[in-house]
Amino acid sequence: MWDLAAGILACILVAAATESTPEAAARAANPAAPASAVVGQALAPWSEGYLDIHHINTGRGNAAFFIFPDGTSMIFDAGALEDDWGRNVAPLVLGLALPNPSRRPGEWIADYIDQFKRPGMAGIDYALISHFHADHYGRVQFTSPASAHGNWKLAGITDVAERWPLGTLIDRDYPAYDFPVAQRGTKDKSLSNYFRFADGLATSGRSKVERFAVGRDDQIVLKYDPERYPTFSVRNIAANGAVWTGSGSASRNVLDVGQIADGKGKFNENPLSLMIRLDYGDFDYVTGGDTTGVHTPDQPEWFDMESKIAPVVGEVDALSLNHHGNRDATNADWLRALQPRIIVQQTWTSDHPGGDVVARITSKTLWPGQRDIFATHIQEPTKIAIGPWLTRNYRSMDGHVVIRVQPGGGAYDVYILDDRSTDRKVKAHFGPYQSRQ
Structure with missing residues (x-):
């Protein structure tokens, strides 16, 4: 009996050892992955050589915090909406203020960064604002406090900068802010507040402020030890209707002012969103704000930016869904070209x-590969409306989503952190995944 049991156990061990899935290959290739997957405990700190991508959930807008392999830091958007905005869009339901409403969303983003910063970090090296919608940079209210550093109020990115000095602020149209129409005279209090913030940083010398340069891979770079990580880069893919050609740093325009703006100066901001692709060894990740992609009879051809961008992005391991997964983005061309393993x-x-x-x-049908889907928060009305096609296919529907790429970029893990607590402990772990070669 013992011999039979031992034989069965040996067969199981052999089968496990010869498992051929990409995840098994990643486990075999990286047996010393950090002990950061213990559910109920804190995520292990970032360490040299790792690439961390934190999708932060405040329930009130987009925010993602990056630590590059040499410790260079970046934030991509820092949105902030409040309850009064939710009343304006009823019957849509605005997310809960997380982890609780005791602080503004931008303050919680700053607090999150404080928990997961690299050792010795005194500021954020790069801050990117994908486009000028308040869920990506911060909505000012009557109650928003004034900054101690200039003539602007605190909401979203300005709240983050109050706690974390910014090395370089990058947006789609500094300093003119005139594409597709002049915006410096805007009546939008939140946008004019952001313009005062950007101008104030530049004139005070506290930060550099730059216009996003489509096509380049030398605007956002490793600042501390670039020679050690030659396979890491950030490519500027698209913004303002311009798209990288895929060759050198050249770009081409795919829309013009006459297409996007009406005669009254109104236009859709979303197709102008900036997009970047991160590469680290075999690992690739893309994020693009609210980039649009639907080309239907009710939309003009130029509205479909994704189909024009997809060929130069190519296959990626992971992406953040354009426009929060809203109905006017993530088209078939985009998914066929990118074929993400992690969404x-x-x-x-x-x-x-x-x-x-x-x-x-x-x-x-669009692409046959495996894919795991993670959301920072799916609301109950959404689950009811879409049904099992949603609930059966998402691996997680609540929590901060962290992608941690292992040194060299050959493998990566996904961690879900508790967004209802300031401790932000690990709720779930997925992976390791093998990066696509």
């Missing part, structure tokens, strides 16, 4: 995601 959806209202987007990101 992250940054959400904050009950129309995220659109049901047709769920159909596309789960379709094995």
Whole structure:
């Protein structure tokens, strides 16, 4: 009997040792992955050589914090909405203020960064604002306090900068802010506040402020030890209707002012969003704000930016869904070209995601590969409206989503952190995954 049991156990061990999935290969290749997957405990700190991508959930807008392999830091958006905004869009339901409403969303983003910063970090090296919608940079209210550093109020990115000095602020149109129309005279109090902030940083010398340069891979770079990580880069893919050609740093324009702006100066901001791709060894990740992609009879051809961008992005291991997974983005061309293994959806209202987007990101017809889908928060009305196609296909629907790429970029893990607590302990671990070669 013991011999039989031993034989069965040996067969099991042999089968496990010869498992051929990409995840098994990653486990075999990286047996010394950091002990950061213990559910109920804190995520292990970032360490040299790792790439951390934190999708932060405040329930009130997009925010992602990056630590590059040499310790260079970056934030991509820092949105902030409040309850009064939610009343304006009823019956849509705005997300809960997380982890609690005792602080403004931007303050919670700053607090999150304080917990997961690299040792000795005194500021954020790069801050990117994908486009000028308040869920990506911060909505000012009557009650918003004044900055101690200049003539602007605190909401979203300005709250973050109050705690964390910014090395370089990058947006789609500094300093002119005139594409596709002049905006410096805007009546939008939140946007004019952001312009005062950007101008104030530049004139005070506290930070550099730059216009995003489409096509370049030398605007956002490793600042501390670039020679040690030659396979890491950040490529500026698209913004303002311009797209990298895929060769050198050249770009081409795919829309013009006459297309996007009407005669009254109104236009759709989302197609102008800036997009970046991170590469680290074999690992690739792309994020693009609210980039649009649907080309339907009710939309003009130029609205479909994703189909024009997809060929130069190519296959990636991971991405953040454009426009929160809203119905006007994440089209079939985009998914066929990128074929992501990991999909992250940054959400904050009950129309995220659109049901047709769920159909596309789960379709094995568009691409046959495996995919794991993670959302920062899916609301109950959304689950009811879309049904099992949503709930059966998402691996996680609540929590901060962290992608931790192992040294060299050959493998990576996904961690879900508790967004209801300031301790932000690990709720779940997925992986390791093998990066696509």
